[in-house]
Amino acid sequence: MSHTVVGRQRRTPKKRKKQADTPGLTKEAIVDAALKLIDTADLESFSMRNLAKELGVYPTAIYWHIPSRNAVIAEVITQVLCDIVPTDEPDWKLWLKKLFRNYRQAIRAHPNVAPLIGVQLVSNASVDLNMIESILETLSKAGITDADLPATYNAVIAAMVGYTTQEFAMVPKEEAEDWANSMQTIVGSVDGGQFPLLARNIDAFSNKAFILRWQNGAESPLDPGFETFIDAVVLGLEARLAR
Structure with missing residues (x-):
């Protein structure tokens, strides 16, 4: 007795090509892209998914070259400090x-x-x-x-x-302008009677000293303090x- 198969027959799925064969993808390219993302984006949002998007590949393709996010970060640090x-x-x-x-x-x-x-x-x-x-x-x-x-x-x-x-x-990413304005207000309203030394030197400290600043060293470097420190x-x- 014969049976007729009704409908579409299920096809055996083809094996996907290994992601290691992704053209042009190398460990060096991954590290370069990761550093670019860290340079330009919020560090907390750095992920393997975003890195894969930057490279135009699936995340699994990255793992053929570097096994984890932590390993990527380690490679980035190695490159920066080489x-x-x-x-x-x-x-x-x-x-x-x-x-x-x-x-x-x-x-x-x-x-x-x-x-x-x-x-x-x-x-x-x-x-x-x-x-x-x-x-x-x-x-x-x-x-x-x-x-x-x-x-x-x-x-x-x-x-x-x-x-x-x-x-x-x-520096804060959220409400950054409000935070910066708040810091400037605090620094600019130091009471000379209560804090005479700070008030007398406030111009030299304003945005040029730890705690009393609203920009980091990328915008306002602290060169004199650094040289004093290493000395x-x-x-x-x-x-x-x-x-």
């Missing part, structure tokens, strides 16, 4: 100052990356062993013993990252060595 280690500088004090300046200059070019490094441990995935070894070599040549290397290294990293993270802290760090290390 050239900060000083070369051909025998004086350890000048070497450290160059390191701090190079780091700040790299972040100044990509200020939205600052909070990724300063406040998220995911940045640890972007381990630059060359930078770590170079810092340790410099500190060792300065006279830091192996026993003191970990603590001194931590102090150097905190100094390198800390000021710059604060300087390039993200203090290096002099502090030198004083500890003298003891």
Whole structure:
């Protein structure tokens, strides 16, 4: 007895081509696109979906090259900081100052990356062993013993990252104009009787000092404070060595 199949027969689905074959998609292209998004968009809205849209591919295509969002962020940080280690500088004090300046200059070019490094441990995935070894070599040549290397290294990293993270802290995205106006009103109405030193120097502090500003370092850099800061760090290390 024969049976007639009524209606459309179900076709065996064709296997999709691997997303790794997406023409032109490379790890380098993904990192470049991710950095572009972080530079131009709200950092909190950065996602693999938005990155895929920027690249014109499905999100799964990215995972063939970089396994996760955290891994993408680590690659972005690696790219931003790839050239900060000083070369051909025998004086350890000048070497450290160059390191701090190079780091700040790299972040100044990509200020939205600052909070990724300063406040998220995911940045640890972007381990630059060359930078770590170079810092340790410099500190060792300065006279830091192996026993003191970990603590001194931590102090150097905190100094390198800390000021710059604060300087390039993200400004509010929502109601930004109202917030800026509010800050200017607060700064402009300091009571000279209650706060005489601040009132006398308010023009020098207005939008040029931590807490008393409404723009970050991308718009209003804090150069004098930075130089004072790195001088203090290096002099502090030198004083500890003298003891």
